[in-house]
Amino acid sequence: MEGSAGLLSSVFVQVLWSYSSGDRQANQPLPRPCMQHHNKTQRPSEPTPEASTAPPGLSVEEWERMLKAIHWGGPERQVTSASRSTSPGHSTFTIQDLKQSYSVGEELHATIFAKDFTGQPKRYGGDFFQAKVYSDKLKASVFGEVLDHQNGTYSARFILPWAGQASVAVRLIHSSEAVQALKQHRSTDSNRIYFYGFFVGKDSHGARVQETLVCNIKWAGVVLSPTTQKNCCCEYQDARTGLTWQCRQPKALPCDALMSHSMGGYVNRMTPLEKVLMNSQHVNRWLQGDSRIITIITSNVTIEARNQCKPGLPTPIPAGFYLSNVWTSFVCATRHFQINDTAECLKNKHIYIVGDSTSRQWYDYLVRTMPTLKPMNLHSVYQVGPLMAVDVQNNVDLHWRSHGLPLRCLKAPIVSLQYISNIIDGIVGGPHTVFVFDMWAHFTNFPLSYFAHRVSLVRRAVVALLRRAPETKVIIKTANTGYKDIFGSDWLSMQLDRILREAFRDVRVYILDVWQMTACHYNTENIHPAPVIIKNEIDILLSFMCPE
Template sequence: MNDPGLGAEEWDRIQRTLHWGGPDHQVTTVNMSTSPDISTFIINDFKDTYHVGDELHVTIVAKDFTGAPKRYGGDFFQAKVYSDKLKASVFGEVLDHQNGTYLARFTLPWAGEASVAVRMIHSSEAVLVLKQHRNTDSNRIYFHGYFVGKNLRGARVEERVECNIKWDGVVLSTQRNCCCEYQDARTRLTWQCRKPRSLPCDALVDHSMGGYRNRMTAPEKALMDSKHVNRWLKGDARLLRVNASNATIGVRQPCKPGLPTPIPAGFYLKDVWTSFVCAARHFTVNDTAKCLKGKNVYVMGDSTSRQWFEFLIQTVPTLKRLDLHSVYHTGPLMAVDMQNNINLHYRSHGLPLRCLKTPLASLHYMSNEIDDMVGGPHAVIVFNMWAHFTNYPLTFFAYNVFLVRRAVVKLLRRAPGTKVVIKTANTGYKDIYGSDWLSMQLDRILREAFRDVGVYILDVWQMTACHYNKEDIHPAPVVIRNEVDILLSFVCPQ
């Protein structure tokens, strides 16, 4: 990896955080995989009454489709305690014993009734499929480049070709001189496109998503179909009765950089998220405008961060979006509040980006954008990166993350008053092109890379995994509202 400040020791530490157990043999039949219909869970040491703040343990037992207990780990389970009546939920930590059993741990944070739910996102055998395709089949997602110019007769010509990143393990073509290459001078990242038939390489103008290639075998497709993915387990249905407690749970420290993310990071009650990370506030329209008054807010990343941009515009009536004549999904976008002197910006991250046809010149690498920022006490920078990187080798994502880290470190050095917020990955993907398991691996790299940098890492993984809304890569408005409350709590902790 051509690495921007990433040492061997740090990369080793990251790889340790990515370790995931699983089968040590080739899976020849789907019956050998973990069955979500036969696997089960039981509440350990069940009590007639619990108290707020108690810890609950649940044992998950994985079985294959023949009913035999699994003897190895690696299944990707998610667990929550919830109450539909109270619109309450809390995320649980799942620990893999590497022998076919798992322990889910919860903190019980509200008084009232509650139930336990466990779902299998992927079997360990499906995780093995995801690993193999990530490492050997990166161009299963491809892109289009649009070349525009004039032919020898002077007529306008547009040619569309296939494009992708240039990186070890990603092969656009094995033919020599097949491609046009475009290396960014600062990041040293290279984008490549097949050469057009009649136009020169410098005629590349636009970029878009190309398509998907499914190269899975029949058994692999079975492991990734709806019968085997994202299925709730049948298990212990006993109702938990939780009484109020004199003990105080939660934290009162203000939201500030460098805070760790516990499990759970918070909980929903009546659709309102209470954070265990810091004393997050809940903002009215007036509070939001007051908090952002005099601020330049730069939101960068993918469409899930654009949801924050959209939410703020919908929430603050004095924020008006300007028409920059850009492609909306990629930006750049801008909204201005003249009354409160708020400037709100959005720009998608650079290549690779799955998007509608958009000018290539609009797609800037995020590290370059941050390098060009002045920063300061009136600047708030919010970014995320994960969803468009899931199908590539981990080294490619790590290289991009450390480019951004280097840019952030330099920014905070020259303008220490700048507020920097990183939005983590959220759940929602469940297929070979962008599974939650792949997203989680990228998320671990991002968190580890920025652990000691002095930024606020805003966890939305737990917030999306445990909410009752049907999971979507673009979370529901009620979830976005709670996410933005935490963002604003970091900008305005008092």
């Protein structure tokens, strides 16, 4: 055991950079940009309005760290022809110095060569590649680290964690030119997703009136609608957070007649060139490359995590691997729970889950698989909540509700939409309390400064909760892959994920990384991951709740 732990340390600690949270030395260097790239040669980021001042709730230093964490290289000028964009059909990859066999725990390296649609090598970086080593036969896969050399070539590095045969796969999620378009629309086109507010009341004659009007966040750079009205809008400021929601002003009703909220619609303002860069021939395409088989032999080493699960642990790359559809974590010593184990872990727990529909999958999974956990009918809108299930036998109450505005959902009472920070402020906390949250999927089209401000409010609330009840377990579910369009690209999600991680780097919370779990699995990617993935996510969640 001591030998295997020693090799694991040499394999992972010395080589991998990682996300940081908790237990960080004051003089520890900042983490390099996360997930796919850390740039070999950094060019200054293009100036943006977001970089000028720190959002409320963040210091200048914190905002600069976030901007550094999300820095992304790319073309220095606007590309005017799709033929000059990165072509998944022409780009390729090759395994470096392939050996006859490898031992479990060894590294494998590959080089990716980006080319445009004319077959010419690219001379700059910024492409969004993902890579994995996998085995269909073994239902095994592991996420690879991709490094951008900013010259059209990329390095992919893998750990080989199982015995057997394997292959390398690389896909182009977005070309650097498409990323450039995503950046542009995020900064200048935030109202491409809009919402409806439903106003209900009576007119001067006593007749019932309903008006449906466009709504959105109030934030610099987000235009609600062009109008010539002097008083165009109703504003709704939350007393605790100071966040403001706004709607067009009704013609016949007062502003306080706002009763319900729903998704409005999407406005596609992409140029013809951008539409080509974001079409199915350019996005999320596997590269043709080195098809040689990798042979991995057994050794006297078991590659697994030895740390007990506790808050503040970093997330390495890889964070774990699949074998026979079961995820083994490298973050900490997770367990695989059967029904009886799950019941014992949940016993005497108050579990609050707040976020979007991907966190609601966790609530649904537990209710579906635990016979003693019975859902209560709270007569709420399923997409919004609140939802609640109780297990009287084991003294368990499980809750889920969506985060506050903005939320893309069916029509629901607007009072049901509560900001995460306000929910946390209402929790007593303690050794029997578990609070889980996620926030990313409904924020992809808004300015980064807005998201960073929202995150700062949640961080403040979490810090206060842990101060008054330090034994409370706070778990952050990260973003998962699945979006591939202008309204919710994985690249946009990844940038938000980096900001969230950076904000909580010094707070004693658990980071449950599902990005790698969804990116490397063989299932077709979906914003709502397949049940086999959810089962593995739940095992990690329960391991955080019950480490032994």
